[in-house]
């Protein structure tokens with residue numbers, strides 16, 4: 001199912017620069033050979049997406065923006081043309097497309113579907129064609145990536161992430177990132193969507209909310225302070241897709257301290273756990289400290305780091321497949337051009353030059369001054385805090401936002417990965433690139449596995465790990481994690497089918513030392529206050545169950561039960577176990593209630609008492625459970 005529809009295996013993806021010809025069915029779209037770097041999606045249609053001279057999302061940004069990109073050697077190689085209605089209907093209703101068309105011809109007609117004069121999305125002549133071209137640019141870019149013509153593409157005019165299936169919203173008419181994702185899903189690709197815009201990526205999240213093959217991750221200013229008001233940590237997804245929605249809301253005026261720490265912590269871990277085939281990212285520049293519409297204090301330095309992390313995740317997990325888009329950004333002269341260039345440079349695997357070209361500054365200085373955006377910065381990378389005073393408000397906002405990010409990590413990253421990182425057993429950056437084939441796993445079991453343990457590092461090293469037993473999604477990375485964990489004192493019990501590990505249970509003994517040189521701290525996660533024990537309590541620190549997993553071909557045969565029984569026999573003293581939305585099969589997760597029923601049954605069968613969690617974790621993920629075995 002996963003390696004469907006004759007797509008080029010990721011190992012055969014050619015490097016940018018070697019492409020020729022149009023990407024398959026997108027006839028009429030130009031796709032020219034270009035300089036080394038992401039395919040730059042821009043053309044005559046791009047500036048036609050224009051709500052008028054008083055609107056903050058100004059096409060004037062393309063002037064200095066594309067000019068600065070050209071100075072780096074980025075030449076537009078794909079000119080957007082309007083997507084067909086049949087393509088727009090992948091995510092939008094036919095009726096909505098008709099409304100857009102009608103108001104495109106008659107902009108002062110009766111307002112409808114979020115479109116109306118005086119609102120955020122005032123209709124303009126040619127609106128349908130302009131918006132459909134933005135969508136067409138992102139779809140064609142994904143086509144080029146899926147066809148193997150390019151690894152990376154960058155569409156600065158894209159990123160219209162607020163548009164909903166039947167409604168315009170927040171300057172967005174057609175949702176081009178959601179359409180790009182839909183296209184990749186038709187090709188059977190699993191998509192990780194990363195949204196760095198200061199506004200919550202609500203439209204993309206809503207459109208792909210029920211698809212477990214799409215993980216949406218949004219870093220944004222809290223909806224309590226900013227449009228669109230959504231993007232809370234408790235929006236985790238439902239049913240089979242529970243755990244595939246990730247939101248990190250920041251308190252204003254948080255800056256790089258919190259924002260970059262959250263991005264650095266979460267992006268590599270979520271990518272490792274999810275195992276995407278394609279990354280689509282939205283790089284709105286409005287999280288910047290100088291943005292007039294929002295209140296965070298992110299710098300271009302942090303934005304560049306986020307783009308490089310995205311590029312790294314694409315190479316590590318997705319065979320390099322990465323579509324980056326622009327997004328918001330309302331300082332069109334001082335911020336947006338540098339932000340776009342830094343995204344493109346990340347995809348070109350080049351460090352930014354220290355200085356912006358003097359010719360570029362000279363050319364755009366007058367226009368920037370006219371719009372009150374002077375002087376144009378001499379450097380690509382901002383001074384600390386973009387030159388703003390680091391005040392007590394910001395320190396408080398950073399601290400609160402870091403707490404939020406820590407909570408999101410607990411809610412969305414599988415416990416085994418968190419524990420492995422905290423104990424120094426494993427880091428997502430340790431792993432060599434994975435392929436789709438690594439993650440798919442076999443469908444038939446060849447025999448009845450034998451459960452044994454504890455398995456030491458030397459033994460584990462001689463084995464292979466089946467796909468979809470434990471996080472991370474790449475089983476080679478999973479095996480490396482297990483070897484290191486076992487060497488550091490973790491208890492690993494395995495179900496073996498020949499020399500293949502088809503089931504694993506892992507526990508962190510209360511007294512387990514961490515790897516020499518690794519952090520001494522125990523695995524952070526569910527805090528003791530969340531365990532809410534009642535009555536007589538064994539005061540010894542509990543062992544922690546980190547994971548129980550069985551390969552798909554061996555599920556439903558009591559292997560998990562047997563693994564857990566062997567594990568609990570080996571551990572003396574209390575054991576705690578926990579399960580929430582983060583714990584799931586990355587490829588084909590069961591509906592969330594079923595997952596919890598399986599976890600309960602497994603734990604109860606092994607002598608655990610199940611209780612609900614308390615505190616912030618319970619508020620955000622009410623179905624999460626904790627099990628305690630005396």
Ligand SMILES: [Zn+2]
Nearest residue numbers: 152311315347
């Ligand atoms: Zn790259």
